[in-house]
Amino acid sequence: MRNSWKLFRHDLHHSTTNVMAIVVLAGLILIPSLFTWFNVIATWDPFGNTKNLTVAVANTDQGYQSDLIPLRVNIGEQALSSLRANNDLNWVITTRDDAIEGTRSGEYYAALVLPPEFSADMMTFYEDGGERTAIEYYTNEKKNAIAPNITEQGATEVSTNINEQFSATLGEVGLRIISSLSKELNDADTQVALSRLEARVNQVAAQLRAGADTADMFAALIASSTPLVRSASDLATSSGRALSEASEAIDGGADAARSLTSALTSAAGSLGGALSASDESYQAVSDRIEHLYASLDTQSGSTADAIDAVATRVQIQIDQYVALRASAAATVGPVVPDTARGDFDLVLSRLDNAIARQQALMDGLEDAARQLRSANADTGAARQQALGLVADARAAIGSAKTAYDTSLKPKLEALGSTLASIDAGITAVGDDVSSATTSLSSGSNSLLDRLSEAESTTSSISDSLVDAAGRFDELSAALAEASDTGDLRALTDLIGSDPGMLATSLSKPVELERVPVFSVASFGSAMTPLYMMLGLWVGALLASVAIRVDVPVGTLPGVEPLTPEQTYLGRYGIFALVGFAQSTLVSVGVILFVRIEPAHPWLLVLAAWVMSLVFTLITYTLVVAFGNAGKALSVLLLVFQIAGSGGAYPLQVLPQWFQNISPFLPGTHAVNAVRSAIAGVYAGDYWISLAWLVLFVVPMLLLGFVLRRPLLGVHENMLRELESTKLM
Structure with a gap:
């Protein structure tokens, strides 16, 4: 243990007195923070900028005129008027051919086309054999992975608004008719006619x-x-x-x-x-x-x-x-x-x-x-x-x-x-x-x-x-x-002086009230657990690549040769120190610089420290035990954890084999711990996630102290074979 401490002090001294070492270590400490900060900022509020997504709208509606009322109604024009006041997306009014061709060329992310029979179908939906009208929706799924989902939500909102306006208009007309009928039926001549x-x-x-x-x-x-x-x-x-x-x-x-x-x-x-x-x-x-x-x-x-x-x-x-x-x-x-x-x-x-x-x-x-x-x-x-x-x-x-x-x-x-x-x-x-x-x-x-x-x-x-x-x-x-009790007058009082207001309420009788549970400041704040986990894992992997894991003979003059265990434990000290600096900078930066507004700031810093120590131990041990193959294994774990940790998509929507391996990935528990620190702790889930994360230390220490001994000869032979290639 004393020799391990001497090795750590030696590494710390050389890393703080050598200019090149200081530059390399500074880069190692800064890279995870830059990765995390800028990814969180980039995804801070992507759905708030959907007004920059261009969606074409073409109205081919020919209108409708009934035999009863000789007045042409064009619901398509009313829909366009509503869209002009909608800033959720960048609506471009154009022709049908231009809308479809623009979507194919990438000029528009999507296109909505109102068919020629749009008004006719809307106004005759109640007749026998009447058909529901449909809006043609074209989307360019090649241009972007997320944009089609956003534009589809916009198209759905357009359809919903049209239905609500149509229901409100029908309700207003019907209520006005009832109101007028009530006034007419209360007339003296009308009462005689009723009798x-x-x-x-x-x-x-x-x-x-x-x-x-x-x-x-x-x-x-x-x-x-x-x-x-x-x-x-x-x-x-x-x-x-x-x-x-x-x-x-x-x-x-x-x-x-x-x-x-x-x-x-x-x-x-x-x-x-x-x-x-x-x-x-x-x-x-x-x-x-x-x-x-x-x-x-x-x-x-x-x-x-x-x-x-x-x-x-x-x-x-x-x-x-x-x-x-x-x-x-x-x-x-x-x-x-x-x-x-x-x-x-x-x-x-x-x-x-x-x-x-x-x-x-x-x-x-x-x-x-x-x-x-x-x-x-x-x-x-x-x-x-x-x-x-x-x-x-x-x-x-x-x-x-x-x-x-x-x-x-x-x-x-x-x-x-x-x-x-x-x-x-x-x-x-x-x-x-x-x-x-x-x-x-x-x-x-x-x-x-x-x-x-x-x-x-x-x-x-x-x-x-x-x-x-x-x-x-x-x-x-x-x-x-009706003639004796005056029920029609009571109905008039219920309708009130503004039938339009009552019709609007009838068209939307239920309003959705959103009550956030464990609310977060923004979408970027919700993505912070994933980017913190990936940033600290990348930082640990870069440290394993930039810093030597082996100790050359004569590194400590006047000290007997170090055992593999002393070398393993002593050299890890510099990795742990670098990881500690990385996690501190990342966590403090997302709180003070990015301003994600976590519910428990100190728990967030603690989670970052534990993550960094576990990640650096995993990558360090794999490289010590397997050499370059260990670096490849670390990259492979990184690939699995991008989707398998549940940081971006719910695990339930991922393939079954991703759901099966997720509990065995350290990134899964790291993401859950950071998420609890940001949004709020429930029933001790933060501490449970940290405990599961710390358990990954046990197999790594077992590999570093015990299981890697039989692999030392294999490792040395593999290094000699690689050197003989004069390329690797």
Whole structure:
């Protein structure tokens, strides 16, 4: 230990008495400070000088003029006016071609182009199929790494300002309209008009409910007709034309009242179509009987079976007619007006007669089948009897159809014509009750499909009319409340005398309040930990390059040869002294000269001292142990610590392998310690970082005192090989 102290005193004496040594040491001490100071000053407030970044803006907006208001609006021009008052960037107003070409050539850092349809898209965003407008943004990422991010923030700010101005303008217009409307509605003449409007609305609501009741009646009638048509469709396919003609009657209109009238016509047509289909189906039955008797041979049993099948189909038809008659009497009968009651009863009696005739036909067919099986029947007489029964059934059905067409149907059509008053009432109020309409589907040519759609449509119409009536009731109540309580005056008081101010507040209801936690003076102050760490590491590396780490023989006359441990410890003294001077100058300079305003100045100086001692020990030990290879290792560590220490970018945004090696780099803990000294200490993080930094001394001392002994021979051989090259 005594010899190490003598070596340190020898080195200190020679470094302070030799002019060249003084010059070299002064440079070693000053270089880290210059590196740190000027880098911090250069990055002091880079985002405060963005007004020097040139960004081109081209407006190709053609404006917009609506059909309602014959006034052309050009939002692009309003955006340019706003930019002229914005000093965040150097905005240059130019043409589209010049903006794009200037960005490519580097004349502009970025370019914003407002498209020709900019105003049109902005003013029609609420329409169906409307598209959001977009601003074309061009950036030259080759010119600078940071500038594109700054210009992109500027472009985002432009978009945000346009949206806020647009929202404020729409809000101001709407509030002014409400304010004007309030003044108008408080007028005496307007109050009288409101009372009349309220009465008219109540009248329309009553008409809508009456229409809903009628729609329910026709829905029940259509539901009763569906089973009959299904049976008739099974008996004869020729009923398609009649069903198609009937289905055309339910082709609906646009609004609720017209859709209801169409549903009435559809219901009437469906019943007539069903009767027509039954008549044609019995024509098919007659043809079938003719065919069976004409082809009668020895196989009378199979002919009898075929006649039984026809009888079964007739029985199904009878059951459908019975169900139709019962349904009509139970559901439609109670709601038929008195003016149509006699005609409705006539149709029911004709249906009863048709059922009886069909029952007689079915009995006759079963009797004919039994006679054929007994093999002693007069086929001619049986054939004439069956055909006569079919004719009677057709005549009964025709009679029912005639009674319906000439008696009940005109009354139902007259009843449906009363629904036209709904459309007249809605037109008088000036409101659209299109929500009460239901489109009638025409995707299928089947009468069964059309009837199903008609039933669904009439039910939907009923619900829509009830809903519309409820809405008119709400409107009536709202008009009465507005007229009686003066709510519009209260709304005017809320808006105030300046709707524009309220509209601006509505367009930006939330304002971001920034509350700094561990605040720093500037961006340069926040970058100081990184530049201090790099500057002191560079200073330690330069010291290892400029000062010899080996001690020539005879350096200390009269002293026995020094051991490797004494040499290692004694020579490090001058390195530690140089590092101490470097760190003192760097830390005091950033406080007094650069004025970074640290929260804990003395902790900053202490952190710089510890950093310098650890960094000089690391570089010194690596050079002592590995020679020139140790210098290369020191440079390699410097490269890793530039990004891996987390001084510039958060470690979480770096590649995973950088995050993995970061805790094992001394620069990481040095940056954290300096950052705590500048911004503020939290839960002892400053002392924890210093402790981790000091732990790097342990492996370096182990390498310097113990592990480098086996490497001495390898080191000497490598030096001899390098000298033999006459180049290194």
